[in-house]
Amino acid sequence: MFQTMSVGIRHDDLRRRNRAMVISAVRRAGQPSRTEIAATTGLSHSTISAISADLIQEGILTESKASEPTALKRGRPQIGLALNPEAAAVLTVVLSLNFLSVAVIDYAGQVVAEEQLRLDTLVMPRDELIGECVAIVRRRLRDPDLDIGSVARIAMGIQGITDTHARAMLWSPITPLTDIPFADILETEFGIPATMENDCNMMAVALQWRDPERYRDDFIAILLSHGIGMGLVLKGTLFTGTHSSGGEFGHMIHRPGGALCRCGRRGCVEAYAGNYAIWRSAMKMSEDAEPVDIGDADMRALAAKAREKDGPEREAYRRAGEALGFSLGSLFALIDPAPVAMVGVSAAAFDLIEPALREAIAQTAGGQHSTSISFDTEPNELPLIREGCAMRALTFVDQEIFAPGVQARTGKHVA
Amino acid sequence: MFQTMSVGIRHDDLRRRNRAMVISAVRRAGQPSRTEIAATTGLSHSTISAISADLIQEGILTESKASEPTALKRGRPQIGLALNPEAAAVLTVVLSLNFLSVAVIDYAGQVVAEEQLRLDTLVMPRDELIGECVAIVRRRLRDPDLDIGSVARIAMGIQGITDTHARAMLWSPITPLTDIPFADILETEFGIPATMENDCNMMAVALQWRDPERYRDDFIAILLSHGIGMGLVLKGTLFTGTHSSGGEFGHMIHRPGGALCRCGRRGCVEAYAGNYAIWRSAMKMSEDAEPVDIGDADMRALAAKAREKDGPEREAYRRAGEALGFSLGSLFALIDPAPVAMVGVSAAAFDLIEPALREAIAQTAGGQHSTSISFDTEPNELPLIREGCAMRALTFVDQEIFAPGVQARTGKHVA
DNA sequence: AGGCTTTTTTTCGAGCCTCGAAAAAACACT
DNA sequence: AGTGTTTTTTCGAGGCTCGAAAAAAAGCCT
The missing domain is CATH 3.30.420.40 (ATPase, nucleotide binding domain)
Structure with a gap:
């Protein structure tokens, strides 16, 4: 919107962009008719007709005759356009x-x-x-x-x-x-x-395709596993850092000078909420203890134990929730609250994490509308x-x- | 780049965008010639000629004959285009x-x-x-x-x-x-x-125009005053939240459950680095003491005292620097390091803040390339x-x- | 069955827009 | 005054999108 810098639009760009628009509409909608594409793109029927004729002729799209046998409508039936799998x-x-x-x-x-x-x-x-x-x-x-x-x-x-x-x-x-x-x-x-x-x-890209209703313009995917990772979509676009690949949510500082993180620094979120951190805490090991990889089975057993009775295991998950909550609160102070997907093996233990997480986030500026913050879980990241x-x-x-x-x-x- | 959703490009959009490009080139460059505009926009001379003729005829641009009297070059001299002040x-x-x-x-x-x-x-x-x-x-x-x-x-x-x-x-x-x-x-x-x-x-928008060399694609403007505010430009565009106006950097959590912030919560950056927080700390008041507005003159006096000799005043600025450093580190973990402009009355005391700030940021993931993080100060925000x-x-x-x-x-x- | 209605898709000419090449303009230098 | 150089304008060609009209492909009704 602001400084558009960059380069002017030349005449050939026009066709390219509108072709891209048509392809993207087909990929998103499944088998839209030309009329539907015209409606969603705002282009005229003539244009869509011309572009899709080209795309079919080039073997990129195909007409899917075998549309639904409904046809309870009058008029010429719509012809669905589909991506040609062999393209x-x-x-x-x-x-x-x-x-x-x-x-x-x-x-x-x-x-x-x-x-x-x-x-x-x-x-x-x-x-x-x-x-x-x-x-x-x-x-x-x-x-x-x-x-x-x-x-x-x-x-x-x-x-x-x-x-x-x-x-x-x-x-x-x-x-x-x-x-x-x-x-x-x-x-x-x-x-x-x-x-x-x-x-x-x-993960974030996949969620956007899997459930575009929930994950559309702004949302966060957080990986709760050995480490803590994040994929961030803002205004419909994947947010990546200016130098590295993405937001290193796991290495936001939860407690300055706090627990030892795998990255060698102190006080990172991951040093409280990563698998090794939860394990370390549950085993009553020192916060300075060297991080070690814990198997998924061990983590599931740990979660089961925590659910069973109150004790150091449950407390470990509580502390993880607290770290995630305060850090999410800080993040939400910057980007405003958005739906969150928790992914990975510890997402299966989110029931143990959520109470402390919500309590912490409610104490932050970003947690103002904490009711509107919703979590979804998906244990399997692969x-x-x-x-x-x-x-x-x-x-x-x-x-x-x-x-x-x-x-x-x-x-x-x-x- | 990813999901372009939105609407297709129609034919009239083309002219609109290229006109916008020309206007923007003139506003940025001052008095560029048509040839220069053609070069920066990548459009052909013919197009620039046609568009600028329209814009002049509509009274939006003017030809600034009174260009530099240099004209040491051969060939037809360039005619500078300028914004018509009366447009x-x-x-x-x-x-x-x-x-x-x-x-x-x-x-x-x-x-x-x-x-x-x-x-x-x-x-x-x-x-x-x-x-x-x-x-x-x-x-x-x-x-x-x-x-x-x-x-x-x-x-x-x-x-x-x-x-x-x-x-x-x-x-x-x-x-x-x-x-x-x-x-x-x-x-x-x-x-x-x-x-x-x-x-x-x-403030961020202004910096982008004042010093486009330094403040181009990614940078941060931080207001150090009664409160702590932030303006964030990412990839050349002003970053605003999805609900509120912008990143509430001042209310990221520095110490969970820590000092009382003006916002009523605890542990926010502002509760350590806002004017009232520095004052409160320098006066050895409790961290729970109600925030009060401190006049600019008082703050300048406080800074002078802190420079004079070691004591609670200097310690107060040190703590402010620490809070800013850890929080900037967390921010840089998310968006990667970028140039920072410190603005406001406490920016004049940045010499007192900087050492602790740099020390803190060096302990964070975002501070990895802490040498490449540079600060500029501007005491007057208005x-x-x-x-x-x-x-x-x-x-x-x-x-x-x-x-x-x-x-x-x-x-x-x-x- | 055949004509009518409805809806989708294609066709066709008009109007813009950008581009490249060539022409024109405006100056410096000799 | 003539030549060379650089900038700007002019002009025709080629593309693209659009609206209107035509064509296509059904269902509906008598």
Whole structure:
């Protein structure tokens, strides 16, 4: 709205943008008719007709005759437009603690192949870790059922800090290694454009597609796991930092000079609400005790014990809730309250966390309308991360490859 | 980049946007030639020529023949384009503690008239406060030198919380009154579109214009005064909350359950770094002591005493620095480090604040690159607020009134 | 069954807009 | 005065979107 700086709009941009709009409308709505697209985009019927004719002719969209057999309406029946699954494919790679998973997704968003692998990420040397990632992708690309030429994008997701341009993993809790330029590695290896995405950002992207009613313009996805991560969507757009990948909510300061965090600093939220912090507190260990990774099963057992009777376990969850509540309050002071999705293994223990969290947030400026702050939980983060990567890659193809079209006026295929 | 939702681009939007681009280029650059505009916007010379011809003919721009007499270059000399000062005017109203000031600004950004008034905002009843604001504006509008019809916009700035739509003051430290819809009041009174802007946001806007080198894409303006306020620019755009006007940095939680804040809560940054908090601490009063407004002269005296010798005064500033440092660290964890401008009376005491601030920020995740975090100080906030209001009103006129042009094809004036 | 109504989609000409190339303008230098 | 250089304007071509009208594809009714 304010300083639009940037570059003027040239004439060809117009078509590109409106093509992007049509593609995006189809991806969002499923099988909208031309009339529906005209309504949502505000463009005229003629324009939509012309653009969709082009897109169909280019093999990006298809007419889905097999619409609902209802047809209880008079008049010419609407013809649904759908994404042509064969127009392209994308590949997602999700690397998490001791686990690597790859999926091939068609242009319509359906998984067409996948492969998963257990490995020991914490101790693998650099070459081996990279090698495994490259190898699993290569196996999928060699699949005879797959037209390798149609794979237009690889989106890799990882827990940790990535750079702004989605090129490299800078730091991750799943490995002692740092600064691995996965995007460049995959790109040079396979000649397919690739990105390296932050896990929590991808969770947020996935939520936006899964439940656009609840997660539309402003919301927060928080990962409660070994570490505490956040994906933040503001005004409908994923918010990423100016240098790193996203908001490091887990390293906001809860208590200056407080408990020891895995990052080596003191008093971070994560040092109170991360799995290791809850464990440390429940075991009555010192706040200075070195953080250690706790298995999901152990965490579930801990939660069960906390539910059973009052004691140090319950108190540990209470303190986690307090840390999350005050920090969320500080965050809400900055961006105003928004719906929150709690994801990850400790989200399954949210019943133990919520009371203290709400009590804390009510003591903050951001908690003014604390009734309007609502939480949703999703214990399993991996499917979300994969979905997010898939949607991110697909929308890239939509916007950057198909919207510009044949372009460069190398001549249209047909008159 | 992600979900472009929204509406398609129609053909007439194209001209509107490119006109906006040209106007904005002229406002930013001063007296650019057509060639320079073509270069910065990326549009062709023909287009710039056509658009600027229209804008000149409509009286929005003028050719400034009286360019520099240098002309040491060969070739046809460039003709500078300038904003026509008479194209429109805007009015700024800044309401601060016991002080009301109004200015009339021409389209080129020059102050053409102003008026200031002392009043007792803390005790004035609602009708009187509103009445004074309306009256001072009326006096300026009655100025015979002013063509009232040319006043296109009123921008009012106030310390405190305003709503997202820039319509109303919700809460302010300068008056016990709440929820005054100043924008609507001025609009209905004078029939001129008006906005109610947050002071810190306007400071940020002003900084962006004053020093675009330093304050371009990402920066923070922090008001160190009675309260602690913040204006935040991210990716070149003013960041405002989803419900209220902006980030309430002053009410991030520094110490859960800590010192009493003016907002009634505990542990806010402001309860350690606001004028009253520094005073309270320097006077060795309890952290529960009721906040009171301290005059600027008293604060300057306090700072002088703190500089003179070590003691509770110096310690008070140290604690303020600590609170600001940890909170800035938390903020930087979310948005990554960015240049900071410290504004207001306590910015003049920043030498007392900075050491502890830097020490604290170095202990946070956001302070990783603490060397790249730089501070600038500006003790006087009022001129900044006024400048910001002026620029905000003027860019509104640029974008929303002049860019669309005569529009609605009511026929162009001349063939 | 055939004509009528309704709704969707396509076709077609008009009107803008931007662009590139060429022309015109305005100056410095010789 | 003529030449060279740089800026600005002019002009025709090509694209794009739009509105109106036509065409298409059903259901409804007699």
